[in-house]
Amino acid sequence: MLRASNFLKEINVSRQPLSRLIHVAMLALCAPAMAASGTPAANAHDVLPFKATEKTLPNGLKVIVVPTGFPNLVSVQIPVQTGSRNEVEPGKSGFAHFFEHMMFRGTKDYPPEKYQAIITKAGARQNAYTSDDLTNYYTTFAKQDLETVLKVEADRFQHLSYPVEAFKTESRAVLGEYNKNSANPMQKLFEVQREAAFSTHTYKHTTMGFLKDIEDMPNQYEYSKQFFDRWYKPERVTVIIAGDVEPAKAIALVEKYWGGWRRGTAQVPVPASEPAAKGAQYRHVQWQTPTLPLVTVAFRQPAFSDTQKDQAALSMLLSLSFGRTSPLYKRLVQDEQKVDQLFDFTPGRVDPSLATIGARVKKPADALYVRDAILKTIAQLRNQPVDAQNLAHAKSAEKYSLIRSLDNTEQIASTLASYVHYQRSYGTLNRYFRVVDSLTPADLQAAARKYLVDDAMIVTTLSHDALDPLLSKLPKLADLDSPPAAPKFDVLVQKTSLPQVRFKLLFQAGSAHDPQGKEGLAALSAAMIAASGSTERRIDEVTRALFPLAGSFSVQTDKEMTTFTGTIHKDNWKQFMDIALPLLLSPGLREDDFRRLKDTQRNALQLDLKDNNEEEFGKERLQANVYAGTGYGHPVLGTSKGIDAITLDDVKAFQQKAYTQGALHVGIAGDVSDEMVAQLKDALARLPAGPGLPATAVPQGHKPNGLEVEIIEKNTRATAISFGLPLEVTRSHPDFPALWLAKTWLGEHRASSSHLYQRIRELRGMNYGDYAYIEAFPRGMFQFFPNPNLGRKAQLFEVWIRPVAPQNGHFALRTALFELGKLVDNGLSKEDFEATRDYLMKNVFVMTATQDQRLGYALDSKWYGTPEFTQMMRDGLAKLTVADVNAAIKKHLSAKNLSVVIITKDAAGLKEKLVTDAFSPITYDAAKPQEVLDEDRAIGAMKLDIRPEAVRITPAAQAFEQ
Template sequence: MKKKYLVAAIAASLTLSACMVTSDGIKSSSELAASDNASSSMSKQSTENSANKVFSQNYLFKELANGLRVLVVKTDYPDLVSVQIPVSVGARDENEVGKTGFAHFFEHMMFKGSDKFPQDVYSDLFKNAGVDNGAYTTNDYTNYHLDFSKDHLDKVLEIQADHFRNLKYTDAQFKTEALTVKGEYLKNNASPTRKLLSAVRKEAFDTHTYKHTTMGFFEDVEAMPNQIAYGQKFFKQFYKPEYVSLVIVGDVDPAATIAMVEKHWGTWQKGNFVSDITPEPKQEAAKYIHEKFDGLPGHWLLVSYKGSDWQPEKKDRAALDLISELYFSNNSVLYQELVVDKQLASQMFNYNPETKDAGLRHVFIKVSDEKDLATVRDAVNNTYAQARTELVSAEKLDNLKSNLKYSFVNGLDSSESIAATLASYMHFDRDPETINHLYNSFDNISAEDIQRIANKYFIDENRTTVTLSALDKISDFDQEVDLNGAVEKIEMKKSQPSAVQFSVLDKTNDSPLIDVNFLFYTGAAADPVGKKGVAALTARMLTQGGSATRSYKEIKKGLYPLAGRFSSQLDKEMMSFTGRIHKDNATQWYALISDQLLNPGWREDDFKRLKKELIDGIKSGLKSSNDEELGKEVLYSELYQGHVYENFNSGDLSDLAEITIEDVKAFYSSQLTQAKLNVGITGAMPSDLKAQLMTDLTALPVGDEKRLTIAKAPALKGHHATIIEKNAESTAVSFGFPIDTIRSDKDWAALWLVRSYFGEHRSSNSYLYQQIRQERGMNYGDYSYIEY
């Protein structure tokens, strides 16, 4: 596939409906089935593969006597045909010193034509026939592509065959085109990403030809006008049928198309050259280089690791692609953190070209401030440490595979796109089954494979880092993260069982309904000065916001069929998260709510939505339509002036307007600790799930404060009355006074009985109810209570 990379696109599980090639001809899938004497198990396997394929077209595939391989796919897109001609020669094959860039150079020269079809003649033919043609060069192959009406297929094949066999150009044309290539090099080198790629390859590779890009080294490009003889040698070596494939897709008759190819290409003589590439020695240490780019706005970082060679039937390549998508795509946690939330970076993307030999896997990041380069570099490497030490969830991995699979299928929407995709894989070993082997391997990747392969490739000794800016040097950048050491520390910490630092009240029983309460001894009283409302926003973000791996919409969708609950309650010194689920759905429910509680997403859109709801609730609820609560809150503010109890639990409107997502994250980190946590469990929770819950909660910071330290209430002297004037038909009265008694005091139970006597929840037998409503005919709408 001609990758729409620079945002790494990979796909999964592709099975072609293939036909077998014999030395003397072609058999279709149906012919093979009719003549095959295979066992029933083999037939079943074929059926299963067929049912699972995502690219369903039959094709014909044949190798001619001269080594040319031909793949023909008939499609239902009317009239149109796409011909792709991948030649298995790229920058990788340029192994002579001083002779780099010739694969790309001949991409240009192939348009010069031949004696029979010179450039002006075939260009006129193509123009009149509406032929759209072009070419591109990569590390490992050069591809020529033509799209046109099916009526011109025979003539296009004839012209291209003659060009490949009898390319003709003058010395003057050779030299002129070499200057054109030099101009292209200079234009491309003005791109920061291309300049970074050129620098990292030159630094990362010592002997392998991946050391230079497809354009070649600039000094070699400058010398090209004087390399006419070598140009002829290069063409004769690689432009031979054993290096070339023909991919023909569209509204064609496959058998007739094969006949056309044999007519025009069959007499082309086979060559005998074999490209010999010196393998790259093992890298011994991490590398770093800085490139100065005068006038460049901002600063660029490129972190690159050596990956696997071409392994279509092994797991390494597929797993590495999945790692890139999981951890470094624009859907990743790191992208959300660096680009969206903290806005340290304005751009971040990955790029992982498919290469025959072990190539580089790249993460690009652009920042505005020099000081942020080290921060984002360490964030990238710490993310690789995370990939090496965690097991990604099976659900997340399966969702990624599914997304990539169907994204891939959606891209096969024309004869041209199908042909281009096939051509990009044919060059490896000139076998269409290669695409099957590679993409089937995605389905077999497990979370354990991801972790194992991450530990194999993402090590310090495989890393090369490049910075690019207008500065001569990047300050405070020399000390890179010790990735291997970071992994060792994480593993050591994981191997040492964490002692539970929170309290547990385990009342597990046989009830099918499981209730869990996560009670933290913190609350609105912990709101910092000027940030009243941050506790309320934190509680809401953890129950009405998404997690790092799921949006809130996805969580609600997941909870709906389970009839699962998860909500929060906030008071002055208490933040409680409660949930209920039937035992049959406990595991699925816990996966969703634990992700919210312990792995918050901190999405800016969730934050803005919840802050708006909280502010609107205070304005339209408390202030406009709930006189009883308003009166009580005013009473608090009068009784507790200058005290942490003074403010409304939901916050102060002026403070709420200024609170940021970073304030919420800081409150979460400092207040939701194990020391403050008390867990209550009832119902038939499975023992393994309970054990997982206990282990997961140890990920919270330990903390050293079990409860908030609250100052004594201000001394109350005399009698005070506050009148709130508002447009209302009724009048609400609230009165009270501070007391020193708390729940742990011996007088608490007696005080509780007094409260009950006065009246709670509009009890018709209570003293207040009798006095206020029954005897005086006034509405008694509230009840007596003891607060905090």
């Protein structure tokens, strides 16, 4: 006969429906399964769809009859209100479980063989289990045998008889069962946990009992009779009859066979109350054979109640936080795969007991990490209420899980038994689920604050291999998630009537912070925030969640700064915050996302930049050459070897140091409420409070003596030219407005009125565009205005000649240098100065016309320490004179000492032309004025004086390799 004296019975699963059984591995050791959990049905608040008949006999026996609607079968369940909780005498633990065994030893009228023959003839399925608070006996059989079963069950409950020899034999079987169960490390862990948790109450020992007591059981024959006479009495027993039954006839049969059972007369001892816990405890179990490490965290939990909320609230909270739908489960089990089992165990008990969270860890080295992840989640529960929708979903799951389980008579009866034993009432289950249905996020948070406290915490570990000694040092929960302190950053607010809300999170962390040999780390770390999901959601889930909201969360990384931008309609603000902010605050950091984004970044460098875009390639190469040896000496994307060398651990370490409150500037724009600003600040206050990465030095650019040329040899139809020199002038420099005006006249980006455009494209038709810059303008070929948030400590004066025919490359370079030389030597005329200034006084508003630009430029002003950009530029332009501009040009610009990058197919041929100063002719398809042709001859013969050693040829494949 299989009797339910096994592991989950040991850890007291008397109310399995809401205790959420630990896991498959443990279920193999557990008592026969009871019902799944549920919440109240929608109609009349009753979760059970059955009409029950209840009657208490004069002797105190409770009878509950439930017609289930399933034909032919009946299940009789007999829960007795005695379990290991009632083993109050020292040295006598384990007797409740022992009597589960002895009840099958028979009586004078029905000895074991005869009793078993009757049960077999009835085609019955029979078993029993013991828990902390009850022992339950159950039999399921054909309805024709109801009277027989009730008769023999009544006999063994009233007349159990066993000789001392049978008692001793069974006591050795119980010891054998203990020894069998002791092979399960979880059982031993729970034994140690409970011994640590309780000093006085009988929950200190498991249902099996203390080993020394089990070993002494053969000597306790007389006590066994005393235990049976004390507890197996009608006033502590309920007979549940469910199935194809007629209530009146069933009750009559119970009265016939059970009515003569006499009430108990012995005084019933009450377990001593457990004193308040006095501090967090740690226990470790050294396991003798190889096994995976176990980590559990337990707290005192309240007694079961079908009227008070505390126990139901705590049970629901831990299920939401550690169950299979929880973010932590997704993180530890699915994503990081550090754990193969994560469970919560909150059994309902008659007296206050333990709520446990546990994990089975794959590697001993991860045990501390897993413990801290559990503790941090617990700490957060005290400060952050659960989402109301998630709670509603959990209630729904409870309800439908229970309903799904009620698909046969035995399951219905066993579910009832697991609740009936508390008060011997059919209504307990319905009342309890009304409590569950009434739970609110505030109730769950209140339970967390009341019960998830340091003094009541017991951390227990088990392992064969050595674990980190820091496991024995228990942190304070408040230290893991204290309420956010005042944030270390300000929020710049631009209130408008625009319902679209945009925020920018600017961190002082960029590619200038890339470690040597890991070039590209800043960009990849930022991409892992914006494009790899959170611990809660994978990136595809984030994308799907944002789709109906039309929201976005994107990133831009540059030399000195990384900017995350979120945009959403104000109506969808809260949903967006719940989806987008976790990307930064709890990034997913999954290995598969890391590999994907690393490949994407490598492809962006090698294919999108080098192979597919000679013009942007040339600009990046010029920047790298001018600032070689500094943090600006490689593209933001990195180098090929640098990207290959980056590991996921590198990304994690960079993020931890870089994305801190001390490195953060925040801006928000749109129809923003004060509450929204506060919510954003509160969320970001969860970032580490550190200062961020060390400040970078101002990079010192290389200033050539003459023209220094790198020719990138690439199989391409066109020739791209970029040249320039390092510039110490940034927005905080007094000469910035003057140089801004000069570059605008010379080559405003995509402006057909600018001088270079007119002389090279419009007059000669040589190419697409000719532009000049005094600030970085990445992605220039795709947009009219530069993005904000590209602040740099040093800039580059640059002229960009968009592609020319290879045969005109030499002439195009000479032409651009010719026009630049005239500007440097002669300056601007007063007429050109005033026309350009008038244009810029208004164009600055166009530059900052969008919500993104206004907010971004405002943050840039804070970073540079300057006034608001439009005001600064208009004030600066208004004060300028043509003499100021021309003086700034002469001071900062040159047409002779420049770095040049040219991307072309025939590198050797072009080098030969450059170093020999060969005449560079140009031909036109249409006639040109004589003055143009005369100027062409002068330009074509202009001496550039480029020394052979100042020209190097680099195959395109080698650029940005390391």
